[in-house]
Amino acid sequence: MKDAPLLDLVLARRSAPVLNDPGPTHAELARILAAAGTVPDHGSLRPYRFVVVEGEGRAAFGDALAQTAAERRPDMPATGLEKIRAKAFRSPTLIALIASPRNDKIERWEQHATAACAGYAVVLAAHALGIGANWKSVPFTRGAALTRVLGLEAGEDMFGWIHLGRASDDTAPAPRAPLVLADVATVLDGSGARRAFDAS
Numbered sequence: 001m002k003d004a005p006l007l008d009l010v011l012a013r014r015s016a017p018v019l020n021d022p023g024p025t026h027a028e029l030a031r032i033l034a035a036a037g038t039v040p041d042h043g044s045l046r047p048y049r050f051v052v053v054e055g056e057g058r059a060a061f062g063d064a065l066a067q068t069a070a071e072r073r074p075d076m077p078a079t080g081l082e083k084i085r086a087k088a089f090r091s092p093t094l095i096a097l098i099a100s101p102r103n104d105k106i107e108r109w110e111q112h113a114t115a116a117c118a119g120y121a122v123v124l125a126a127h128a129l130g131i132g133a134n135w136k137s138v139p140f141t142r143g144a145a146l147t148r149v150l151g152l153e154a155g156e157d158m159f160g161w162i163h164l165g166r167a168s169d170d171t172a173p174a175p176r177a178p179l180v181l182a183d184v185a186t187v188l189d190g191s192g193a194r195r196a197f198d199a200s
């Protein structure tokens, strides 16, 4: 097996729990977003789009999150809504990821899968540039206020957002539990039986 520095980068990636100023420059954001254009994409539809939120824009985004939460849960107390609004301020910059299916010829789930891959490409590209990232979400993907600020069209959904900023050295996450291949991988043999995957 040959050395693969790119794989080392992938294996070392972690989400950053705390993200401080400065946010990425627009030149850095352009490189990060360009990575989305490389993901597996049936029909080359590019079925996603992004809204970059930074500075004062975070207030508009946080308000929209809170208003959408209130639409869905009219009984939510003000403290709960404020917590949701505060999510927008956990980093200097965030990128809202919007799944934007482009046609009905390619299955909707495939276009959603491509949009999710685009989110991962953003996270990984940020890591490659030494910029901290963390993908977050709320339990809803659309609503009137979100539609207003993100310009959601029919059929579009917000697949959360990716925080970007300078990762704090003091808050390195605990080591990730290794993936136990036996839990997730089997091999189908010629008799139609699935057997344990053997790495040797």
Ligand SMILES: Cc1cc2nc3c(=O)[nH]c(=O)nc-3n(C[C@H](O)[C@H](O)[C@H](O)COP(=O)(O)O)c2cc1C
Pocket (backbone or CB within 6 Å): 013, 014, 015, 016, 134, 135, 136, 137, 138, 159, 160, 173, 176
């Ligand atoms: C679509 C999506 C939404 C997520 N939303 C949240 C979230 O709201 N809160 C959270 O703590 N982690 C969320 N995560 C998980 C984190 O981004 C991160 O992957 C997790 O904390 C594990 O850290 P690691 O990436 O270093 O393994 C989400 C991940 C994805 C893919």
